[in-house]
Amino acid sequence: MKPLDDDHSRKLFFNKLFGSESDCPEQYKEILNEIVEICGGLPLATVSIASLLASQPALTIDLLTYIRQSLSSLFSGNPTSERMRQALKLSFHNLPQCLKTCLLYLCMYQEGYTFYKDDLVKQWMAEGFIDSTEGQDVEKIAESYLNQLTSRRFIQPIRINFNNEVVSCAVHGVVHDIIVQKSAEENFVVAIDCNEENVDLYHKAHRLTLFGNPRYAKTPTRSIIESQVRSLAFFGLFESMPSITEFKFLRVLNLHISGYGTSV
Numbered sequence: 001m002k003p004l005d006d007d008h009s010r011k012l013f014f015n016k017l018f019g020s021e022s023d024c025p026e027q028y029k030e031i032l033n034e035i036v037e038i039c040g041g042l043p044l045a046t047v048s049i050a051s052l053l054a055s056q057p058a059l060t061i062d063l064l065t066y067i068r069q070s071l072s073s074l075f076s077g078n079p080t081s082e083r084m085r086q087a088l089k090l091s092f093h094n095l096p097q098c099l100k101t102c103l104l105y106l107c108m109y110q111e112g113y114t115f116y117k118d119d120l121v122k123q124w125m126a127e128g129f130i131d132s133t134e135g136q137d138v139e140k141i142a143e144s145y146l147n148q149l150t151s152r153r154f155i156q157p158i159r160i161n162f163n164n165e166v167v168s169c170a171v172h173g174v175v176h177d178i179i180v181q182k183s184a185e186e187n188f189v190v191a192i193d194c195n196e197e198n199v200d201l202y203h204k205a206h207r208l209t210l211f212g213n214p215r216y217a218k219t220p221t222r223s224i225i226e227s228q229v230r231s232l233a234f235f236g237l238f239e240s241m242p243s244i245t246e247f248k249f250l251r252v253l254n255l256h257i258s259g260y261g262t263s264v
Contacts, residue, residue: 121142192209211235234254
């Protein structure tokens, strides 16, 4: 994506943070303009940092100084793609835990996968990711999580209906890389290529994704079936799919069965 010029960068940043540049308190303008400049005209980085600041209970000079110094250090000497990655990682680090968990769940799926909103929020609900108190509509809260992640540009709308509601969405490639790395660190999701000769789990996996080459996929080993999998996503041939009845703890199941040139 081509970088924005200075005027469009400021407009994007301040509109996201305050609604318009004219609504920015005078005492913050100088340091916020410095932050915009550090973002280097990168739309995703600009919106990500503006969303991070907008989510704070209050803006202070100390907070803005910290963000400016952090970005300056992270961006120093880095190419454009790495700057965008670092801005998103900083924004991810500052997400509420409930949003982090919901975002990490998306690495159950391959990069570029399109989610239907209704399906995704139901998966989050089935996983128990939604914080709610008695009397609250859990599905509405789940939808608000999706809206927040979309607003922060971690999730991209793919299709929007006539009511301006998200129908389907996807994860930006850079975001997918970040959550896959974080998921691996936390053992949040285990992804296994069924084509490997020796497929084994050396730890219990609660969330498991199985990928199978349409031509050469093999049946996963028993150790996968015996693990305490709660969420399973399978991408591959019907013949290579494990027996679902063996997954005693399963709560969420997503099957993407492919044939030679077809999929369901």
